[in-house]
Amino acid sequence: MSVPNEDIVSYHTQLSSYFFMDLLDSMIVDVASECHRIARLGLDRNLEEEEEELRLSAQARARVADPSNSGEANSKYVVDIFGQTHPPVANEIFDCMNCGRSIMAGRFAPHLEKCMGKGRKARQKVTRSSTAAQNRHSRGSHGSTYSPYSNSTSTNQLSNGAPGSAREYLNGTFEEP
Amino acid sequence: MSPRNPVYSNPKPCKHLAEFKLSYGSYGYNSLQNYLKTTINGRTSVKNQKTDIPRCSSCNGCQGTLHMCLICSSISCSSHTLLHSQSERGHDIAVDVERSELYCCLCSDQVYDPDFDRTVVLKHIMSLPRNRNGVEGVIGRSSKRRRLNSGVELDSKEPRQSVSMRDRRAKSCYPLGLRGLNNLGSTCFMNSVLQVLLHAPPFRNYFLSDEHKRQTCKKGSSDKLCLLCNIDAIFSAVFSGDRSPYSPAQFLYSWWQHSANLACYEEQDAHEFFISLLDRIHEKEGKARNPHKDNEDCQCIAHRVFSGLLRSDVTCMTCGNTSTTCDPCVDISLDLDMSNCSLTEVANKAKKPSEDTEVSTLLGCLNLFTKPEKLGSDQKLYCKNCQEKRDSLKQMSIKRLPLVLCLHIKRFAHSAVRKMSRKIDQYLQFPLHLDITPYLSSSVVRNRFGNRVFAFEGDDLDTSAEFEIFAVITHSGMLESGHYVTYLRLKKQWYKCDDAWITEVDEGIVRASQCYMLFYVQKTLYRNQ
Numbered sequence: 001m002s003v004p005n006e007d008i009v010s011y012h013t014q015l016s017s018y019f020f021m022d023l024l025d026s027m028i029v030d031v032a033s034e035c036h037r038i039a040r041l042g043l044d045r046n047l048e049e050e051e052e053e054l055r056l057s058a059q060a061r062a063r064v065a066d067p068s069n070s071g072e073a074n075s076k077y078v079v080d081i082f083g084q085t086h087p088p089v090a091n092e093i094f095d096c097m098n099c100g101r102s103i104m105a106g107r108f109a110p111h112l113e114k115c116m117g118k119g120r121k122a123r124q125k126v127t128r129s130s131t132a133a134q135n136r137h138s139r140g141s142h143g144s145t146y147s148p149y150s151n152s153t154s155t156n157q158l159s160n161g162a163p164g165s166a167r168e169y170l171n172g173t174f175e176e177p
Numbered sequence: 178m179s180p181r182n183p184v185y186s187n188p189k190p191c192k193h194l195a196e197f198k199l200s201y202g203s204y205g206y207n208s209l210q211n212y213l214k215t216t217i218n219g220r221t222s223v224k225n226q227k228t229d230i231p232r233c234s235s236c237n238g239c240q241g242t243l244h245m246c247l248i249c250s251s252i253s254c255s256s257h258t259l260l261h262s263q264s265e266r267g268h269d270i271a272v273d274v275e276r277s278e279l280y281c282c283l284c285s286d287q288v289y290d291p292d293f294d295r296t297v298v299l300k301h302i303m304s305l306p307r308n309r310n311g312v313e314g315v316i317g318r319s320s321k322r323r324r325l326n327s328g329v330e331l332d333s334k335e336p337r338q339s340v341s342m343r344d345r346r347a348k349s350c351y352p353l354g355l356r357g358l359n360n361l362g363s364t365c366f367m368n369s370v371l372q373v374l375l376h377a378p379p380f381r382n383y384f385l386s387d388e389h390k391r392q393t394c395k396k397g398s399s400d401k402l403c404l405l406c407n408i409d410a411i412f413s414a415v416f417s418g419d420r421s422p423y424s425p426a427q428f429l430y431s432w433w434q435h436s437a438n439l440a441c442y443e444e445q446d447a448h449e450f451f452i453s454l455l456d457r458i459h460e461k462e463g464k465a466r467n468p469h470k471d472n473e474d475c476q477c478i479a480h481r482v483f484s485g486l487l488r489s490d491v492t493c494m495t496c497g498n499t500s501t502t503c504d505p506c507v508d509i510s511l512d513l514d515m516s517n518c519s520l521t522e523v524a525n526k527a528k529k530p531s532e533d534t535e536v537s538t539l540l541g542c543l544n545l546f547t548k549p550e551k552l553g554s555d556q557k558l559y560c561k562n563c564q565e566k567r568d569s570l571k572q573m574s575i576k577r578l579p580l581v582l583c584l585h586i587k588r589f590a591h592s593a594v595r596k597m598s599r600k601i602d603q604y605l606q607f608p609l610h611l612d613i614t615p616y617l618s619s620s621v622v623r624n625r626f627g628n629r630v631f632a633f634e635g636d637d638l639d640t641s642a643e644f645e646i647f648a649v650i651t652h653s654g655m656l657e658s659g660h661y662v663t664y665l666r667l668k669k670q671w672y673k674c675d676d677a678w679i680t681e682v683d684e685g686i687v688r689a690s691q692c693y694m695l696f697y698v699q700k701t702l703y704r705n706q
Binding site for chain 2: 029081098
C-alpha cells in the first residue's frame, strides 16, 4: 500500500517534534534538578545580598547620570577636606637628588628624565610591559604552550604570575603534581 | 538569616527518607553503586543491565523522567511514582535514573542525603583514570594549615611621629594617613597605587609597626636607598599628621634608578606599576628571607599580603583525566563579561543607565574566569592517559586566598596583530562586600562532581572567603591620556584621592565610577581598622 508523500512528511515532522520535545524536557529537568539541589543545600546563600548590591549600583548610576544633580565640581579648583586649595600644577619646590637644582614638583618627572639621561631616546622600542613580562615568565613561547591565565598571544595582556613555580613542561605535556 | 554552616546547610531528611535510612541504612545505596555510571561531564546515571530502555512498570512508557524504586528496582514514570508507593508499602524512596538524584514519592520532591552523595562520588572517583592526584587527592582533607596572618596582622600601634612639631593644619577628626600626593608630571598612575598601599591594612600595619627598620637597614648603598626604606619614608611622611600634599620625589628617583626601561616621563599603566613594585619588593626581600627558594610560601611583605594561589585544571575530553597545576599570583586579571550587553548597548553611549536591564558585573567576570573553557582544536594537549593529543577543557579556580585580593579589570585591549590598542569603557558593577566562595577551587571541584555533599580536598573551613572592599582605582579618559584616581574606604567613609586633592565622596559616586582595579581585604582584617 503506497502512502502519499505529504503523510510521510507530516509523520516525520511529528516524530522529530516528539523527540525534540523529549530532549528539551530532559534539559529543563536537568537545570531544575541542579538548581533545586543548590537551593536545598544552601549553596546560593548570597542571592539577596547580590541583588541589593546591584540595586544600589543601579541607583547610584541613575543619580550620577541625572543632569539636575550638581556634578562634581572641577576638582582642580575645589577645596579639599583639610580646607586647602592647590594649583593645577604642584608648586612645591625642592632640590633634585641627581643634580641639586631647585625644581618645581609638578615638573620634577620630566626634569628627572633628562637629568638622569633616560627618556624617549633611551627607551626601547619594545613596549614597556614586555620586559616586565619577560622577567616574570620563564615559559618561553606562547602559542602551543598552555598558559593558565590567558590564551591571548598579545604580549601586552599581562598575566598574573608572580615569579612562580609552574610545574608544567613547555611542550604541552602535563605533569601530575 | 540562618546561621552559616561551613560549606552546606545539612539537608534535613523528610520523614520518609528518615524511615528508609532507619530500616535499610546504606545497604540500598551500596547495592545501587554497581549500576552507577558517570560520564565525562560529571553526570551520573543508573544503568540497569537487564533492559536497555527503562520503561515504567505501570504503563510501559519511557518518556520523561523515570524513577527507580530503591527497594524493588521497579521503574515508574512521573505519572506513576505515587501509585507505586501507594501500592507497595514502604517503597517511598526512588532514584532518578538519568541524574542519580533521590526522590521521595510521597513528598513528590527531590531529597538529599549525604550518605547517598558519598556513594555516588566514590563511584565517580573510582571510575576516573588512575593517577596520583585521582583518588587520594579528592578524598583526603588537606591537612596543611595556612599560616594565617603570621606576624602581618598586628594590633594597630601608635604610628611613629617623625616630625617633632605638629602641623597646625592637622585635622584630628580625619583618619590618619590621609594625605594628598603631588603629581610630579604624569605620575598619577604611581600616586593611585601608592594610596592603595598606604591603606591596605596588613601592608600598612607592617610599616607602621616599624617592621622595616630604616635606621639599621643595610640593603641600600650610599647613593641608592633600599626600596623598602623608600616606602617606609612615604609611610612616615603620610602618617605624620602633616596634611599638605606630599611629593614622592625621592621614591620616584629611587624607582628609576632601579629600572632603566621604565624610567620615562609619560603616563604608564597603574596595574603594571603595581605588579612591578611588588616584584621588586620580592626581589629585594625574598632572597634574604627565603634561602631555601620556597616560592610558594614567600615571606616578603609583598607576597605575605597579596599572594594567593591559582589552580588550573585541564581535563581530557576523551577519557576525563584531569591534570592540575597551581601557580602563585599577586592579583587576578579579569576579562570584562560582555555577555549581558547587546551590541547596540555598547555602541550607544548616550543610553541612560537606568534603562540598562543587563550590566556587566564583577561576579559575571569572575564567573567567566572560572568557567570551563574548551581549548581550540589547534590547542590540543597531550593526555598522559590516552597517550596522544586530545581536545581539552580548561578551568581556573582560586586555590588559596591572599589577605588582600587585587582584581584587575582588563580595560586596555591591545592587539599585537593590528598594532593598535583601545580602551573598553563599559561600566562594571562591583559589590562592596564580596563572598568569593563560588570561585574557590573547593567550590569549582565540587560543582564538577554535581555539587554532591562530600568533603572534597581543600574545603578549607578555617579561611574566611568574605572580603570587604577598601580601595578602587579608576581610570578616566582615553588610553594614552587618561587619569587615575583612587577611592579609599576608611571607617565606612569614602574619600577621593585625586593626586593632591583629598575630598569626601558619597558611596554612590564610587559605585557609579569606572573601576579599573579593585582591592578587597579579608573581612576579619577590615573590622579591626
